[in-house]
Amino acid sequence: MRPSGLFRLLAFIFVLITSLVFIRSYISLSTKTIRLPRWLADPPSKKTRVVKVKCDLSKPCPDNFFAFKILSGAANVVGPSICFEDHMIMSPVKDNVGRGLNIALVNGTTGKVLSQASFDMYSGDPALLVKFLKAVPEDVLVLVASYDDPGTKMNDELRTLFSNLGSSYAKQLGFRDSWVFLGARDISNKSPFEQYLKNTPDTNKYEGWPELLELEGCVPRKVF
Numbered sequence: 611m612r613p614s615g616l617f618r619l620l621a622f623i624f625v626l627i628t629s630l631v632f633i634r635s636y637i638s639l640s641t642k643t644i645r646l647p648r649w650l651a652d653p654p655s656k657k658t659r660v661v662k663v664k665c666d667l668s669k670p671c672p673d674n675f676f677a678f679k680i681l682s683g684a685a686n687v688v689g690p691s692i693c694f695e696d697h698m699i700m701s702p703v704k705d706n707v708g709r710g711l712n713i714a715l716v717n718g719t720t721g722k723v724l725s726q727a728s729f730d731m732y733s734g735d736p737a738l739l740v741k742f743l744k745a746v747p748e749d750v751l752v753l754v755a756s757y758d759d760p761g762t763k764m765n766d767e768l769r770t771l772f773s774n775l776g777s778s779y780a781k782q783l784g785f786r787d788s789w790v791f792l793g794a795r796d797i798s799n800k801s802p803f804e805q806y807l808k809n810t811p812d813t814n815k816y817e818g819w820p821e822l823l824e825l826e827g828c829v830p831r832k833v834f
C-alpha cells in the first residue's frame with residue numbers, strides 16, 4: 611500500500627468513528643427531549659392510587675379500632691355529621707339531623723349502628739332524651755354532636771347521665787355552645803374523645819355562635 615492510500619484509509623476510519631459517536635449522542639439527546647408527558651407515559655397503577663381512609667380521617671386506624679369523625683353544626687346554618695367506620699350515620703345530606711343534640715348508638719363490639727335520633731334542646735321535651743339515655747345498653751358507644759342550641763333544655767338529670775357516659779363538659783353545657791363527644795356507659799373514667807366551645811359573644815367565630823368543632827379518632831373495639 612502506498613503511504614497516501616494508508617492515510618486515506620485512516621482518514622476514512624476517523625470520519626466513520628466520529629460520525630458514529632455524533633449520531634449516537636444525537637439519538638440519546640433526542641430521546642431525552644422527546645419524553646412523553648407523565649400522564650401519558652405513566653398510567654396510574656395500584657401503587658400510586660390514593661387509598662381511601664375511613665371517614666376521611668387524617669390517618670387510618672390500627673386493626674381492632676373503629677374510625678370515627680364527629681362534626682358539630684356551624685351556627686344554625688350547616689347541620690352536624692357523625693361518621694363511624696366509613697358509614698355516615700347522620701348528616702345534612704341524609705336529612706336526619708336537627709337543632710339540639712344529635713346522637714348515634716353503635717355496638718362497641720361489632721360496630722353496627724343501633725339507632726340514631728335528634729333531640730330539640732331549645733324547645734323540645736328533655737324527658738325524651740332522659741328516656742333515650744337511660745335505655746343505652748352496656749358496651750354501646752354513644753356519639754353526640756350539637757347543632758345551634760344544645761343547652762336551653764339541659765337539666766341536672768341529663769348532665770348526670772352524660773357525665774356517667776364519660777363526659778367532662780356536660781356539667782356546663784349551655785345556650786348555643788358547641789359540643790362533640792364519644793362515650794359509653796361502662797367507661798371507667800372520663801372519655802378522651804370530647805371537645806367543647808363555650809358561646810362567648812366577644813370571641814365567637816359566627817356572631818351568635820362559637821366555631822364548629824371537629825372530633826376524629828380511633829376507638830378500640832371491645833373484644834371479649
Ligand SMILES: *[C@@H]1O[C@H](CO)[C@@H](O)[C@H](O)[C@H]1NC(C)=O
Pocket residue numbers: 717718719720724747748749750
Ligand atoms: C353487640 O354485638 C354483640 C355481638 O354480636 C352482641 O352479643 C351484643 O348483644 C350486641 N349488643 C347490643 C346492645 O346490641
